Amino acid sequence: MGGHAVDSDTVFSNYQAVTSKTFVVSLMCEFIGVMVFTFLGSTVSDKVFGPWVNGLALAIWIYTAANISGGHLNPAVTFSTLICGFYPLIHSILYIFLQIVGAIFGALLVAALIPDAHVSMGDGAPGCFDNTVIGKGLTHSQLFGWEVVMTFTLISVVYACGVAKPGHGSFTPLVVGLSLVACAGTGGKWTGAALNPARVIGPLAVFKCGNNVAYIYILAHLLAAVLACSIFAFVSGWGPLSPFQSM
Amino acid sequence: MGGHAVDSDTVFSNYQAVTSKTFVVSLMCEFIGVMVFTFLGSTVSDKVFGPWVNGLALAIWIYTAANISGGHLNPAVTFSTLICGFYPLIHSILYIFLQIVGAIFGALLVAALIPDAHVSMGDGAPGCFDNTVIGKGLTHSQLFGWEVVMTFTLISVVYACGVAKPGHGSFTPLVVGLSLVACAGTGGKWTGAALNPARVIGPLAVFKCGNNVAYIYILAHLLAAVLACSIFAFVSGWGPLSPFQSM
Amino acid sequence: MGGHAVDSDTVFSNYQAVTSKTFVVSLMCEFIGVMVFTFLGSTVSDKVFGPWVNGLALAIWIYTAANISGGHLNPAVTFSTLICGFYPLIHSILYIFLQIVGAIFGALLVAALIPDAHVSMGDGAPGCFDNTVIGKGLTHSQLFGWEVVMTFTLISVVYACGVAKPGHGSFTPLVVGLSLVACAGTGGKWTGAALNPARVIGPLAVFKCGNNVAYIYILAHLLAAVLACSIFAFVSGWGPLSPFQSM
Amino acid sequence: MGGHAVDSDTVFSNYQAVTSKTFVVSLMCEFIGVMVFTFLGSTVSDKVFGPWVNGLALAIWIYTAANISGGHLNPAVTFSTLICGFYPLIHSILYIFLQIVGAIFGALLVAALIPDAHVSMGDGAPGCFDNTVIGKGLTHSQLFGWEVVMTFTLISVVYACGVAKPGHGSFTPLVVGLSLVACAGTGGKWTGAALNPARVIGPLAVFKCGNNVAYIYILAHLLAAVLACSIFAFVSGWGPLSPFQSM
Numbered sequence: 010m011g012g013h014a015v016d017s018d019t020v021f022s023n024y025q026a027v028t029s030k031t032f033v034v035s036l037m038c039e040f041i042g043v044m045v046f047t048f049l050g051s052t053v054s055d056k057v058f059g060p061w062v063n064g065l066a067l068a069i070w071i072y073t074a075a076n077i078s079g080g081h082l083n084p085a086v087t088f089s090t091l092i093c094g095f096y097p098l099i100h101s102i103l104y105i106f107l108q109i110v111g112a113i114f115g116a117l118l119v120a121a122l123i124p125d126a127h128v129s130m131g132d133g134a135p136g137c138f139d140n141t142v143i144g145k146g147l148t149h150s151q152l153f154g155w156e157v158v159m160t161f162t163l164i165s166v167v168y169a170c171g172v173a174k175p176g177h178g179s180f181t182p183l184v185v186g187l188s189l190v191a192c193a194g195t196g197g198k199w200t201g202a203a204l205n206p207a208r209v210i211g212p213l214a215v216f217k218c219g220n221n222v223a224y225i226y227i228l229a230h231l232l233a234a235v236l237a238c239s240i241f242a243f244v245s246g247w248g249p250l251s252p253f254q255s256m
Numbered sequence: 257m258g259g260h261a262v263d264s265d266t267v268f269s270n271y272q273a274v275t276s277k278t279f280v281v282s283l284m285c286e287f288i289g290v291m292v293f294t295f296l297g298s299t300v301s302d303k304v305f306g307p308w309v310n311g312l313a314l315a316i317w318i319y320t321a322a323n324i325s326g327g328h329l330n331p332a333v334t335f336s337t338l339i340c341g342f343y344p345l346i347h348s349i350l351y352i353f354l355q356i357v358g359a360i361f362g363a364l365l366v367a368a369l370i371p372d373a374h375v376s377m378g379d380g381a382p383g384c385f386d387n388t389v390i391g392k393g394l395t396h397s398q399l400f401g402w403e404v405v406m407t408f409t410l411i412s413v414v415y416a417c418g419v420a421k422p423g424h425g426s427f428t429p430l431v432v433g434l435s436l437v438a439c440a441g442t443g444g445k446w447t448g449a450a451l452n453p454a455r456v457i458g459p460l461a462v463f464k465c466g467n468n469v470a471y472i473y474i475l476a477h478l479l480a481a482v483l484a485c486s487i488f489a490f491v492s493g494w495g496p497l498s499p500f501q502s503m
Numbered sequence: 504m505g506g507h508a509v510d511s512d513t514v515f516s517n518y519q520a521v522t523s524k525t526f527v528v529s530l531m532c533e534f535i536g537v538m539v540f541t542f543l544g545s546t547v548s549d550k551v552f553g554p555w556v557n558g559l560a561l562a563i564w565i566y567t568a569a570n571i572s573g574g575h576l577n578p579a580v581t582f583s584t585l586i587c588g589f590y591p592l593i594h595s596i597l598y599i600f601l602q603i604v605g606a607i608f609g610a611l612l613v614a615a616l617i618p619d620a621h622v623s624m625g626d627g628a629p630g631c632f633d634n635t636v637i638g639k640g641l642t643h644s645q646l647f648g649w650e651v652v653m654t655f656t657l658i659s660v661v662y663a664c665g666v667a668k669p670g671h672g673s674f675t676p677l678v679v680g681l682s683l684v685a686c687a688g689t690g691g692k693w694t695g696a697a698l699n700p701a702r703v704i705g706p707l708a709v710f711k712c713g714n715n716v717a718y719i720y721i722l723a724h725l726l727a728a729v730l731a732c733s734i735f736a737f738v739s740g741w742g743p744l745s746p747f748q749s750m
Numbered sequence: 751m752g753g754h755a756v757d758s759d760t761v762f763s764n765y766q767a768v769t770s771k772t773f774v775v776s777l778m779c780e781f782i783g784v785m786v787f788t789f790l791g792s793t794v795s796d797k798v799f800g801p802w803v804n805g806l807a808l809a810i811w812i813y814t815a816a817n818i819s820g821g822h823l824n825p826a827v828t829f830s831t832l833i834c835g836f837y838p839l840i841h842s843i844l845y846i847f848l849q850i851v852g853a854i855f856g857a858l859l860v861a862a863l864i865p866d867a868h869v870s871m872g873d874g875a876p877g878c879f880d881n882t883v884i885g886k887g888l889t890h891s892q893l894f895g896w897e898v899v900m901t902f903t904l905i906s907v908v909y910a911c912g913v914a915k916p917g918h919g920s921f922t923p924l925v926v927g928l929s930l931v932a933c934a935g936t937g938g939k940w941t942g943a944a945l946n947p948a949r950v951i952g953p954l955a956v957f958k959c960g961n962n963v964a965y966i967y968i969l970a971h972l973l974a975a976v977l978a979c980s981i982f983a984f985v986s987g988w989g990p991l992s993p994f995q996s997m
Contacts, residue, residue, distance in 0.1 A: 037985075038985070045902075049903075049937075050936075053935060055935075055939065057304055057798055061935055062935040065928045065932035066932040068928065069928055072911055072918055073906050075910075077985060118899070121892070122896055122899075124885070124886070124887030125887065148371075151369045151371065154365075155369055158365065158369075162292055162317075165288075169319060169320040169321070169323070177322075177426045178426065179918045180426045180427075183924075183925075188316045190312055191309050191312035191313040194300065194302075199370075240284075243281070244284075244285070244324060304551055307552065393618030394618055398616045398617075401612075402616055409543075409560075412567050416566060416569075416571075427674075430677075431677075434559045438556050441549075441556040442546045446546075446617075487535070490528070551798055554799065639865070648862065652859065656786055656790075656811075662814075663814040664813055669817055671816075671920045674921075677924075678809070678813045678924075685807040688794065688802055689793045689803045690790075692795050693863075693864075734782070
């Protein structure tokens with residue numbers, strides 16, 4: 010699959026050699042996409058718009074990045090496609106690195122453009138996933154469970170619409186975004202609805218918030234990535250880069 | 257039609273032999289789809305998001321399941337396509353069974369992940385259709401009428417977009433989900449907007465709620481399934497499996 | 504164009520002989536579509552969902568009817584396509600008649616399924632366009648102006664997406680519905696956002712409401728139909744049935 | 751590229767000779783589109799609908815204009831495609847002129863159809879971007895930063911979906927509209943979310959509002975136009991009219 014031209018049918022399947030300009034551009038897209046997505050999603054002051062701003066900002070940046078980088082914009086998505094054999098190791102590591110750097114810059118932008126926000130302000134800063142956003146009475150196990158179910162939903166949508174053939178073509182970014190709207194519309198009240206390790210790490214790095222719970226979110230995202238990959242592999246087979254491919 | 261490869265033009269028309277791996281995978285898709293749809297739809301704590309979470313969660317799981325199981329995710333849809341001759345009997349029975357089991361597991365997930373929720377908690381539990389969600393002054397006949405009109409709308413959309421040719425291709429899951437948004441945005445205040453027997457039975461089985469009204473919902477859904485099938489058969493003809501086909 | 508098979512590219516362009524079964528089915532579609540659209544749109548009790556229920560109910564019923572009747576569902580749309588030469592006279596008259604009958608049955612359904620609603624209850628009944636929904640301080644001229652601008656928007660969308668070639672195919676019903684969401688989201692506070700003579704006449708006939716202002720709404724809709732047709736004819740030419748065609 | 755027939759794959763790429771009827775019609779489309787978009791977007795009285803009315807009104811008018819004028823509807827979009835070599839100079843100047851005239855007429859329509867609104871009413875008039883809509887504590891630099899980020903997002907979506915090949919075809923107007931929904935859903939509370947110089951100039955000309963801040967908005971929009979063009983040129987190359995093309 011490597012080295013192919015852009016395949017407009019499957020927005021999550023194109024990549025080029027790591028040293029190519031195309032790949033450098035892909036990294037730039039992941040960086041910018043996660044940065045602006047993190048910024049817009051972190052600054053919503055009216056709860057009525059929370060799920061919508063996050064879901065639609067994700068959708069529009071996936072649309073923007075889709076034909077260049079595939080529009081992962083989420084380390085959990087990249088990790089899942091890596092272990093399922095749809096994306097190579099070095100590419101994935103670089104993607105995840107740029108996604109996290111993008112989220113950090115997004116959080117810095119929040120600190121710069123929101124009055125009264127400043128770096129290292131601790132729990133309660135805009136866009137943080139910490140005890141101020143976790144629902145009353147929710148145990149750590151329940152927090153973990155919620156993030157697993159929601160992230161599993163989002164990554165399953167990515168596989169079924171964007172990786173499988175026939176998928177749903179240019180519907181994919183919209184459907185992925187709407188899956189975040191649906192999850193955040195209910196789970197937002199319980200966990201803040203992260204569904205994305207970069208969204209947890211960016212604000213943590215900039216605002217020093219959520220230190221004591223960040224690992225729960227991230228482990229949940231990684232478990233969901235494994236689950237979604239496992240089910241997709243059972244349903245549709247492993248990716249072309251998987252060692253299981255030849256079994 | 258049986259045994260055909262996936263037909264991307266008509267997301268509700270593909271199925272395989274009951275003993276095939278494809279069919280087992282289809283059952284798994286119906287199970288997972290209804291489970292997560294029930295979970296997300298049952299836990300919405302903010303009324304502003306109720307119709308959206310339900311409609312969008314339905315849409316995204318139909319997208320995810322569409323090219324595998326057809327994405328019925330609703331016993332009323334499966335029942336309607338059965339009696340209209342678009343889906344075989346044994347397949348339909350197994351689909352409906354797995355959809356209901358999925359809804360039960362979804363309700364169990366609700367009990368596990370919502371603080372203060374527990375099995376057998378009775379009326380008022382999250383996701384229940386009982387006297388606590390039925391609008392003040394609504395008679396049982398009106399409850400029945402509302403659910404018939406709304407479920408008829410949803411199934412008619414399924415037929416016109418997903419079964420008829422030419423339909424609306426990959427728009428179908430979105431349109432079906434939006435039909436639930438529209439119905440729940442108005443009827444939600446009167447009936448809770450079930451439109452799906454599995455969504456009634458799952459919470460009833462787990463939380464022991466709505467025992468005295470569940471039959472009204474389910475009979476309404478079945479009547480709507482018959483109505484939608486009748487009108488579709490009049491407009492576009494019976495399905496290939498219908499005994500009326502050869503008349 | 505008459506007698507052609509369904510053209511999936513242009514959802515507003517197919518019709519058959521008045522005596523054909525296809526045309527009878529088209530009339531039935533217009534009737535059912537307007538009936539349920541009127542019912543769902545008239546019963547919204549939460550203002551937050553008003554524009555959405557109306558816009559999405561319109562969109563899903565246009566999707567459902569599109570490949571059969573073209574999904575006009577609005578006498579102003581049918582009137583505009585008639586005078587622009589895209590739809591024949593007898594067909595149009597029958598469409599408009601069935602649309603109005605559908606709206607009346609929709610209002611009867613409202614009277615049947617909403618507690619405390621009953622026929623002839625006068626101004627303030629659900630779904631009425633009367634002095635109880637017209638914004639404070641709005642003059643009759645301003646009411647007229649608002650409805651012209653909004654209806655002109657909706658019909659222009661119909662022309663550009665559904666009549667013009669290339670249009671926007673299966674996006675058309677969604678875009679038409681979203682145009683109603685956008686208009687109702689702002690003008691709803693001033694006029695109730697009718698944009699459709701049937702939606703005015705149905706409740707008026709059943710609930711005897713809005714007698715003194717109904718003519719303002721309907722004249723505005725008709726003027727908007729003429730305006731949208733004129734601009735479309737200037738931009739893209741008259742329809743195949745227009746007498747101006749041969750000029 | 752000039753003189754080509756309508757290219758349905760790329761809604762932002764068609765134009766004709768300045769003296770052609772097609773181009774006159776394009777100017778009319780830009781004028782009407784911006785006029786109604788400005789009117790609908792300026793009159794939203796319920797904050798819950800603000801982002802939706804603006805974003806959806808933009809989307810539907812881009813759909814309506816797309817196959818004729820390309821549906822720019824925003825001087826920042828036209829300016830960006832000009833400097834990137836996708837749209838000719840004279841065409842761009844005329845587009846921008848008509849867009850601004852359209853916004854002025856839209857604001858006049860607001861003055862005519864909203865009770866108590868009248869020309870020259872100053873800050874606080876409907877649709878104005880002035881100190882009454884700017885968030886408390888926001889510095890002018892932050893105002894500038896917010897508008898740059900948001901406008902950059904919108905124009906990047908235009909490039910990736912509507913100019914690049916393969917883009918996202920008829921999804922483009924929807925995605926552009928949703929980018930405005932997402933931005934206005936968060937930045938609306940801080941800047942009012944203009945993202946469009948015409949939307950600033952129209953109300954300013956009619957209501958004499960925001961005189962002291964208008965230049966901040968407009969400079970931000972122009973900088974965003976340059977930024978989005980630069981990144982797109984780096985990613986996908988300059989447009990066919992660019993002098994850099996031959997380098």
